[in-house]
Amino acid sequence: MSNGSGRLLLDTNVLVYAHDPRNRRKQELALTVLDRAIATERATVSAQNLSEFFVVVTQRLPERLEVRAALRQVEHFAASCRVLEVTALVVLEACRGVQVHGLSFWDAQIWAAARLDQTTYVLTEDAEHGRSVEGVTFLDPFGPRFDARAVDLRA
Template sequence: MLQEFYAVAIRKTQLPREAARKVVAKYAEWDPIRTDPLLIVSASKLEEDHSLALWDALIVEAALRAGATKLLSEDMQHGRRFGGLLIENPFRP
Protein backbone atom coordinates (compact mmCIF):
# COMPACT_ATOMS: atom_id res chain seq x y z
CA MET A 1 0.00 0.00 0.00
CA LEU A 2 2.98 2.29 0.29
CA GLN A 3 3.02 2.57 -3.47
CA GLU A 4 -0.43 4.17 -3.29
CA PHE A 5 0.80 6.65 -0.68
CA TYR A 6 3.80 7.57 -2.81
CA ALA A 7 1.72 8.07 -5.97
CA VAL A 8 -0.88 10.22 -4.22
CA ALA A 9 1.67 12.22 -2.20
CA ILE A 10 3.63 13.34 -5.24
CA ARG A 11 0.53 13.93 -7.36
CA LYS A 12 -1.87 15.62 -4.93
CA THR A 13 0.45 17.37 -2.51
CA GLN A 14 3.38 18.07 -4.84
CA LEU A 15 5.62 16.53 -2.18
CA PRO A 16 9.06 16.25 -3.78
CA ARG A 17 9.86 12.69 -4.86
CA GLU A 18 12.88 12.50 -2.57
CA ALA A 19 10.77 13.49 0.44
CA ALA A 20 8.06 10.98 -0.51
CA ARG A 21 10.71 8.25 -0.80
CA LYS A 22 11.96 9.09 2.70
CA VAL A 23 8.44 8.78 4.10
CA VAL A 24 7.98 5.42 2.34
CA ALA A 25 11.34 4.19 3.67
CA LYS A 26 10.36 5.21 7.21
CA TYR A 27 6.99 3.44 7.00
CA ALA A 28 8.70 0.37 5.54
CA GLU A 29 10.40 -0.11 8.91
CA TRP A 30 7.04 -0.97 10.50
CA ASP A 31 5.97 -4.57 10.99
CA PRO A 32 3.34 -5.22 8.30
CA ILE A 33 0.13 -7.18 8.75
CA ARG A 34 0.23 -10.22 6.49
CA THR A 35 -2.68 -11.15 4.29
CA ASP A 36 -3.93 -14.54 5.36
CA PRO A 37 -7.20 -16.42 4.81
CA LEU A 38 -8.73 -15.13 8.07
CA LEU A 39 -7.97 -11.52 7.08
CA ILE A 40 -9.74 -12.09 3.77
CA VAL A 41 -12.76 -13.69 5.46
CA SER A 42 -13.00 -10.86 8.01
CA ALA A 43 -12.60 -8.23 5.30
CA SER A 44 -15.29 -9.86 3.17
CA LYS A 45 -17.67 -9.55 6.13
CA LEU A 46 -16.78 -5.84 6.47
CA GLU A 47 -17.32 -5.44 2.73
CA GLU A 48 -20.79 -6.96 3.00
CA ASP A 49 -21.87 -5.27 6.23
CA HIS A 50 -20.57 -1.78 5.43
CA SER A 51 -20.84 -1.58 1.62
CA LEU A 52 -17.08 -1.19 1.20
CA ALA A 53 -14.93 -2.15 -1.75
CA LEU A 54 -13.02 -5.33 -0.93
CA TRP A 55 -9.67 -3.53 -1.16
CA ASP A 56 -10.82 -0.89 1.32
CA ALA A 57 -12.21 -3.59 3.62
CA LEU A 58 -8.83 -5.37 3.55
CA ILE A 59 -7.09 -2.14 4.55
CA VAL A 60 -9.58 -1.49 7.36
CA GLU A 61 -9.29 -5.05 8.66
CA ALA A 62 -5.49 -4.89 8.59
CA ALA A 63 -5.57 -1.56 10.47
CA LEU A 64 -7.90 -3.05 13.07
CA ARG A 65 -5.60 -6.05 13.49
CA ALA A 66 -2.65 -3.74 13.96
CA GLY A 67 -4.46 -1.84 16.70
CA ALA A 68 -4.55 1.40 14.74
CA THR A 69 -6.85 4.16 15.93
CA LYS A 70 -6.61 6.31 12.79
CA LEU A 71 -6.51 5.39 9.10
CA LEU A 72 -5.62 8.00 6.49
CA SER A 73 -7.49 7.49 3.22
CA GLU A 74 -8.63 9.75 0.42
CA ASP A 75 -11.06 7.09 -0.81
CA MET A 76 -13.10 6.30 2.29
CA GLN A 77 -15.62 8.56 4.02
CA HIS A 78 -13.89 11.10 6.27
CA GLY A 79 -15.00 10.69 9.89
CA ARG A 80 -16.33 7.16 9.46
CA ARG A 81 -15.57 4.73 12.29
CA PHE A 82 -15.02 1.01 12.39
CA GLY A 83 -14.92 0.18 16.09
CA GLY A 84 -12.04 2.23 17.51
CA LEU A 85 -10.67 3.05 14.04
CA LEU A 86 -11.32 6.55 12.66
CA ILE A 87 -11.03 7.27 8.92
CA GLU A 88 -9.46 10.62 8.05
CA ASN A 89 -8.83 12.11 4.61
CA PRO A 90 -5.40 13.77 4.81
CA PHE A 91 -6.14 15.83 1.68
CA ARG A 92 -9.42 17.25 2.92
CA PRO A 93 -9.34 21.06 2.98
Protein backbone atom coordinates in the same frame (compact mmCIF):
# COMPACT_ATOMS: atom_id res chain seq x y z
CA MET B 1 2.13 1.31 21.99
CA SER B 2 1.30 -2.29 22.63
CA ASN B 3 -2.41 -1.89 22.00
CA GLY B 4 -1.93 -0.23 18.63
CA SER B 5 -3.41 3.04 19.85
CA GLY B 6 -2.35 5.91 17.65
CA ARG B 7 -0.84 3.87 14.81
CA LEU B 8 -1.51 5.20 11.33
CA LEU B 9 -2.11 2.94 8.34
CA LEU B 10 -0.98 4.88 5.27
CA ASP B 11 -3.13 3.90 2.30
CA THR B 12 -1.68 3.46 -1.17
CA ASN B 13 -2.79 6.91 -2.32
CA VAL B 14 -0.59 8.54 0.34
CA LEU B 15 2.42 6.52 -0.82
CA VAL B 16 1.73 7.23 -4.50
CA TYR B 17 1.11 10.99 -4.13
CA ALA B 18 4.51 11.28 -2.47
CA HIS B 19 5.99 10.21 -5.83
CA ASP B 20 3.57 11.93 -8.21
CA PRO B 21 4.54 15.52 -9.10
CA ARG B 22 1.32 16.27 -11.02
CA ASN B 23 -0.38 17.69 -7.91
CA ARG B 24 2.24 19.56 -5.87
CA ARG B 25 -0.13 20.23 -2.97
CA LYS B 26 -0.98 16.56 -2.54
CA GLN B 27 2.65 15.58 -3.03
CA GLU B 28 3.78 17.96 -0.28
CA LEU B 29 1.03 16.79 2.08
CA ALA B 30 1.82 13.13 1.39
CA LEU B 31 5.53 13.69 2.01
CA THR B 32 4.79 15.51 5.27
CA VAL B 33 2.43 12.78 6.49
CA LEU B 34 4.92 10.06 5.53
CA ASP B 35 7.87 11.80 7.14
CA ARG B 36 6.02 12.56 10.40
CA ALA B 37 4.44 9.10 10.67
CA ILE B 38 7.81 7.42 10.12
CA ALA B 39 9.62 9.83 12.47
CA THR B 40 7.13 9.09 15.25
CA GLU B 41 7.32 5.34 14.56
CA ARG B 42 3.57 5.16 13.97
CA ALA B 43 3.64 4.46 10.22
CA THR B 44 1.88 1.25 9.23
CA VAL B 45 1.19 -0.21 5.79
CA SER B 46 -0.42 -3.40 4.60
CA ALA B 47 1.38 -5.74 2.23
CA GLN B 48 -1.53 -4.85 -0.08
CA ASN B 49 -0.41 -1.19 -0.03
CA LEU B 50 3.15 -2.13 -0.98
CA SER B 51 1.90 -4.23 -3.91
CA GLU B 52 -0.50 -1.56 -5.13
CA PHE B 53 2.18 1.14 -4.83
CA PHE B 54 4.62 -0.85 -6.97
CA VAL B 55 2.04 -1.44 -9.71
CA VAL B 56 0.80 2.15 -9.79
CA VAL B 57 4.21 3.86 -9.88
CA THR B 58 5.68 1.47 -12.46
CA GLN B 59 2.63 1.06 -14.73
CA ARG B 60 0.01 3.76 -14.25
CA LEU B 61 1.67 7.12 -13.58
CA PRO B 62 2.46 9.30 -16.60
CA GLU B 63 5.99 9.71 -15.20
CA ARG B 64 6.61 6.11 -14.19
CA LEU B 65 9.35 5.03 -11.84
CA GLU B 66 11.89 2.56 -13.12
CA VAL B 67 11.40 -0.88 -11.57
CA ARG B 68 14.67 -0.56 -9.65
CA ALA B 69 13.63 2.81 -8.15
CA ALA B 70 10.19 1.48 -7.26
CA LEU B 71 11.74 -1.55 -5.60
CA ARG B 72 13.97 0.74 -3.52
CA GLN B 73 10.90 2.66 -2.37
CA VAL B 74 9.07 -0.54 -1.43
CA GLU B 75 12.16 -1.64 0.50
CA HIS B 76 12.24 1.75 2.25
CA PHE B 77 8.57 1.51 3.24
CA ALA B 78 9.02 -2.08 4.41
CA ALA B 79 12.00 -1.07 6.56
CA SER B 80 10.48 2.18 7.89
CA CYS B 81 6.89 1.13 8.55
CA ARG B 82 5.13 -1.61 10.43
CA VAL B 83 3.95 -3.99 7.67
CA LEU B 84 0.69 -5.91 8.14
CA GLU B 85 0.36 -9.22 6.35
CA VAL B 86 -2.68 -10.17 4.30
CA THR B 87 -3.68 -13.46 5.88
CA ALA B 88 -6.73 -15.66 5.46
CA LEU B 89 -8.13 -14.05 8.62
CA VAL B 90 -7.70 -10.58 7.08
CA VAL B 91 -9.51 -11.73 3.91
CA LEU B 92 -12.37 -13.23 5.92
CA GLU B 93 -12.67 -10.07 8.01
CA ALA B 94 -12.66 -8.01 4.80
CA CYS B 95 -15.55 -10.09 3.47
CA ARG B 96 -17.43 -9.35 6.70
CA GLY B 97 -16.60 -5.65 6.24
CA VAL B 98 -18.21 -5.74 2.80
CA GLN B 99 -21.29 -7.52 4.13
CA VAL B 100 -21.82 -5.58 7.36
CA HIS B 101 -20.45 -2.13 6.57
CA GLY B 102 -20.85 -1.86 2.78
CA LEU B 103 -17.14 -1.30 2.16
CA SER B 104 -15.65 -2.08 -1.23
CA PHE B 105 -13.56 -5.25 -1.00
CA TRP B 106 -10.10 -3.65 -1.36
CA ASP B 107 -10.95 -0.89 1.13
CA ALA B 108 -12.41 -3.55 3.43
CA GLN B 109 -9.18 -5.51 3.28
CA ILE B 110 -7.22 -2.42 4.38
CA TRP B 111 -9.78 -1.83 7.14
CA ALA B 112 -9.59 -5.49 8.23
CA ALA B 113 -5.80 -5.45 8.45
CA ALA B 114 -5.95 -2.25 10.53
CA ARG B 115 -8.75 -3.51 12.79
CA LEU B 116 -7.13 -6.86 13.50
CA ASP B 117 -3.87 -5.04 14.32
CA GLN B 118 -5.73 -2.52 16.50
CA THR B 119 -4.42 0.31 14.33
CA THR B 120 -6.37 3.45 15.16
CA TYR B 121 -6.39 5.41 11.90
CA VAL B 122 -6.37 4.78 8.16
CA LEU B 123 -5.12 7.82 6.24
CA THR B 124 -6.75 7.69 2.81
CA GLU B 125 -8.66 9.83 0.37
CA ASP B 126 -10.83 6.83 -0.51
CA ALA B 127 -13.20 6.92 2.47
CA GLU B 128 -15.47 9.43 4.15
CA HIS B 129 -13.33 11.64 6.41
CA GLY B 130 -14.03 10.89 10.06
CA ARG B 131 -15.96 7.68 9.46
CA SER B 132 -15.28 5.18 12.22
CA VAL B 133 -15.85 1.46 11.68
CA GLU B 134 -15.36 -0.82 14.67
CA GLY B 135 -12.58 1.24 16.19
CA VAL B 136 -10.81 2.22 12.96
CA THR B 137 -11.22 5.86 11.90
CA PHE B 138 -10.70 6.95 8.29
CA LEU B 139 -9.08 10.35 7.80
CA ASP B 140 -8.45 12.11 4.48
CA PRO B 141 -5.06 13.82 4.80
CA PHE B 142 -5.72 15.75 1.57
CA GLY B 143 -9.14 17.09 2.54
CA PRO B 144 -9.98 20.46 4.11
CA ARG B 145 -11.11 18.91 7.41
CA PHE B 146 -7.85 17.05 8.11
CA ASP B 147 -6.14 18.31 11.26
CA ALA B 148 -2.61 16.96 11.66
CA ARG B 149 -2.76 17.92 15.34
CA ALA B 150 -5.63 15.50 15.92
CA VAL B 151 -3.33 12.57 15.07
CA ASP B 152 -0.21 14.29 16.44
CA LEU B 153 1.49 14.73 13.06
CA ARG B 154 2.37 18.39 13.43
CA ALA B 155 5.97 19.41 13.00
